Every structure is written in structure tokens, then in C-alpha cells.
Amino acid sequence: MAAGNNGSEKPRLAVFKFASCDGCQLALLSLEDELVALAGAVEIAYFLEARTQTSEGPYDVALVEGSITTPEDRQRIQEVRRQAKYLVTIGACATAGGIQALRNWKDVEEFTRTVYATPRYIETLAESLPVSAHVKVDFQLNGCPINKYQLLEVLTALLIGRTPHLPAHSVCVECKRRGAVCVMVAQGTPCLGPLTHAGCGAICPAFRRGCYGCFGPMEAPNADALTTQLQAAGATPEQIVRMLRGFTGFAEAFRKASERWEKTSP
């Protein structure tokens, strides 16, 4: 299933942006040691942040950054899907709706009035949703931002036709491997590490703070067990809801857990 075309043509890579901060596509440019080699191995056919020349699809791999938040983007993602052999979402916005998905629990019209003097000029959807809510996604990369080496692994794997090797365990495993002290056990600091997908290298515990879940929920997380423990350690339901509603708060496991806790708060 190599992503490249047969023959001498180089595989064609495209990068598309929706509602986001640019930080995940920046990961490509932050591959300082690999960028020139990568540009030699693939044709960077569409990457507005990096180059002026663009060429039409179809593309072998489309990297999609950002969540879908406007009527126009809802159309555009369909077109990206049609043009892409493999569609890979990069980062928390594209994969889970991003921090801007906080609007999903609020009144977006009130948000618009709050930020903009003339709200009628704004066209926006009530919800910020992940790309997978609109089109089929072939592979998802977690993180706010993504880990650039995971991006390189996914690109390499797709180009040579194997499955990307990415860890499926929690941040706790990375934390132990790093030799960091458990902030929950040692300091009583609330931490989402036990629920969160690995990939960051457990940087927050290494900086003596709790994980804030930016790589999203791991497979089959036990949110009830952790959040019950957080409450026993003194966290209020409001604090637990805020903790779960971060950069990946609209991912299913975090969303369901936060909605359960919201019902328990007065």
C-alpha cells in the first residue's frame, strides 16, 4: 500500500489548514535535519505556508490541520477528501475539534457578539468538529502540537507501504520510562496522564505539573476511575470538568466524562 505512484514520479504531499494555530504544520518545517531530504523524497505539491507554487490534486498524502468550523470549510474538506489517497489528520484540532470546540457547550451566537462588533459579518458553525465527523480519515496523529518525529514516522511508513508504529499506551508509561516522579502520588497534583495517549514524552510531569491531556484519550481509558480519585483527593466537579475540557475536550472519552461530572455539580 505504498502511497507513491508507480514508476519514477515522486509521491505527492499536500498540507491543508482549517481552524488552527499553524503549530502542527510548523512541525514539518521544524524537521530541520530532515526537511531537505524530505523535500527530495516527495513532491510538496500544496503547502501554502511554505511555498508559492501549488499544483492540483490528486495527492498521495494529504495532511490536514485544524477543525471544521465554517460552512465553507465543511465543503472544502469534502474536496480535500476527494483529492487525497491517504488523508492524515495532524493534531488536536483536526483529530478532536481543538480548544475552539469549547464553543460546543456554549451559545456560539453569544460568543460572536462577545468578540465581534458586527456579528452579522461572521459566518460560523455552532460546533467545532474533528475532520472525522465529516469525511473518512485514514490515519490520525494526536497532540497539541503533534510530535514531529511521529509525523516523520507516519510519512515514512506511508511512503514505503507499511503501518506506522506509534505507541498506543498512556502518558504514564512514558513518564515511568523517563524516570519522572509521579506528580499525583508525590505532590497530589491532578494529572490526566493515566487517560492520555502517549506521544509527548511525558513533558508535563517532568516539569512537575499534571498532564493536561493534549494528546487526547488513549484507547479504552478509564475516566471514571481517575476522576473519582481526583474528587477523593479534593477536586471539585467544576475543576474536573475544566480539566477534561482542554485541547482535546471534545474527544469522546473526555466529552462523556465531563458531561457526567457537569450533571453532578450544583
Next chain:
Amino acid sequence: MTVKKASVKTVAPRTLKVDYLTRVEGEGGLYVRVEDGAVRDVKLNIFEPPRFFEAFLRGRHLQEVPDIAARICGICPVAYQMSAVHALEAALGVKPGPEIRALRRLLYCAEWMESHALHIYLLHAPDFLGYESGVALAAEHPKEVERGLRLKKAGNRLLELLGGRATHPVSVCVGGFYKTPRKRDLLALRSELEWALGAAEETAQWVAGFQFPKFEAEYEFVCLSHPDEYPMNEGRIVSSDGVDVAVTDFEKLFKETQVKHSTALHSVRADRKTSYHVGPLARINLNFEKLTPRAKAAAKASGIGWPSRNPFTSIVARAVELVHACEEALALMDAYQEPERSRVECSLRAGEGAAATEAPRGTLYHRYRINDQGLVEYAKIVPPTSQNLHRMEDDLRLFLPGVLERPEAEITAMCEQLIRNYDPCISCSTHFLKLKVDRG
């Protein structure tokens, strides 16, 4: 095919339209209408979807704000963290000690290095040398681009040491840092920073040799100014027109206005509704004497007459600041003493606080009101790019009449280059609107 292209389209004989500006952070377009040889209309069309940070920050705890505000921009997250913590500390009446202050400056130096190297080498230099991208430039100027990438990496390595990762670092909190670095770990980066300082000087020399289009404008340059140091985290708001006010007066001085048929809120002088210019050129023009010795030497050797009113020389200003950031980072590393405590205690109280810091692309203002539970009640964020947007349009209006006789592709390329002078970060979308064309 609705996947948009960056190509130029001739809409009418005298209309220029660039659907997607490239080599800028975030997405925007440009529309120009010319009638009878005169420029009638210039619009920077920003279609970056609104993300409503100021709305959803309400109800969040103040310690969550630095992490959330960072997500406004993936290129300059530290700037958002710095403006947020200083504004929130002002609201709490907290002042971290000198070690924390120095470490925050070091963190900012690292971001200036990473952001300036990215913009100079991969986004802006290709314009001056006639390439369509940094990658194309690398094919024929590999030595220069390798130098740029290594400079960028040096900044990123410092960010990773201080903050865990280069994009959206995790170490900054209200009151200081979650954890401060060991001196020996900082010194392990010293030799790379020494290399970077030399490479930054070579960068300044390299870009000073570019051809700069002949163009000058009467700018009001605006930035922070501090009595003892080149502006980063604190100072008064000053301008080339004689403004000198406390940061708390920012909103009296500047006002965000909505222009009819425009795509974005434009920040203008509140009194006379004029545009102004923030960023490296403003900082150097107004703080030349505060540059580090080698940065000052690089600025003088560039042959540019400072203060410079040619916006195309901003690439030199950026390179001079790259020298400054490397030189100051080395000095901060050498002087660094591990603080006994990484952060000061913050007891909660209701209050309001404002702060401005110097993001790589210009002054970034934040104001927050918090309640006695530490929850945000009100947030206002004015990013540098929304302050420069009006100025970019003014520049285009002045610049276009001089180049209208040239082929359209060339005019378009020059307009894009002019916009890139400001290193616009369009993803800082807190205030950007979507264009709606009135066909009535």
C-alpha cells in the same frame, strides 16, 4: 476544484486578486482594484475562521490561561504566554523576582531566534532572491539554508530545554515556572549558541546585500521601551510620533475598529484613526541604543540608515534582532543562577490587569479581569498582526502606483513581498473576520 490555489487571477483588466497569500502563517488573500490608473481599493482578505478565544477564556482558571492563550499562535506561543502571565500577575499584584524575570527573557530570546530564523530563511529571503520557496532556495543556496535551519534549531533546542517542547511549551505559569532548568543543562547549549551568534552575524551580512525596492513611508512606529534593556517583557508604549504612555493606557491610545467591507478589525490610533507599524523595524528604530554590542555593530555594518522607513529593510532588522537574541541569550545563560523557588505564591483576589510584550512580529497586548476564585470574567487580546493590517493596506496603496506599469505577475509578487515584510501571523485569529462582499 475548490481546493484553492495561490495563483493570480485577472478578474477584470485592472483588478488584481491573490486568492491565497503564501509563505505567511495562517491564510488570507489580497484584492486590489485600479481605475483610470489610480488605486481605488485595497483589501487584505482574512478568511481565517474565528476561534473565539476571548469568549471561551471566560470561566477558565487563571493558571489555565497561559496554556490556552499559547494556542492562538503556533509560531509565537511564548509571546502569548508572556503577555498572559504578566497581565494576570498585574491583576493579582504579584511580582516575580529577578531570576524569574531573567529566565523569561531567555525564553523569549529562544522564540525570537526560532521565529526570526524561520521567517528570514524560509519565508522572506526567497522573495529577494527570486525563488518560490525556502526549499527551492535550498537547492541552489544549500549553505545558507542549512545555516538558517540550524539557527532555527538552536532556538528550538533552547525552547525545549526551558519549556519541554518548542511549540506550546509547558513550563510557564502565573508566578514563574513550573520548573526551572539546571545551570549545567543550560551551559550544555552554550557552544551551539556561540555558533548561532556567529551565524546570526553572517545572516545579517547576507540579507544586507539584498536589493531593496525603493520605497519609504511616513510611519508611526510603535513598540515597548525600557530604560535599561531592549524591549521584550516590559516597558512603556512609545512611538516615533512622541507617544510615551504606560501599558495600562494602551486601549486609550489604540482602538480596534471595524472597517466596512473589510475582513478584519483594524487597530488604529484612537484619536486620529491612523495606522501604525509594530515589529522589528519599529523596535530597532526606537531602541537602537539598547541593542547588544554585536547586534549594534551588525546594524551599522548593514549600510542601512537607521531609523529606516523602508519596510523592505525589515528583513535586516529581523536579522539584527537575531544577533541580539543570541548575544543576550548567552549573557543570560552565563549570569543564570538557579532560583530557590521556581515560582512566587499567588493568593487569589478579584482584580484586573493588562500587559504588553514584544512578540517576534510586534507588540502583543492582553487584559484580563478575574474574580476572587481566580476565574476569568473578561479577556481582551490585541495581536500584532491585527495592529499591522491597516498599515499593510496603507503600504499597498502607496506602493502600487509606482509599479502599475509592470506585468501583473510581477506586481503581485511585489505586493506579497511587501506584506511579508510584516511577518503576518494570520492564525492569530482572535479578531479576524470573514469577508462578505456587498453586491448591492
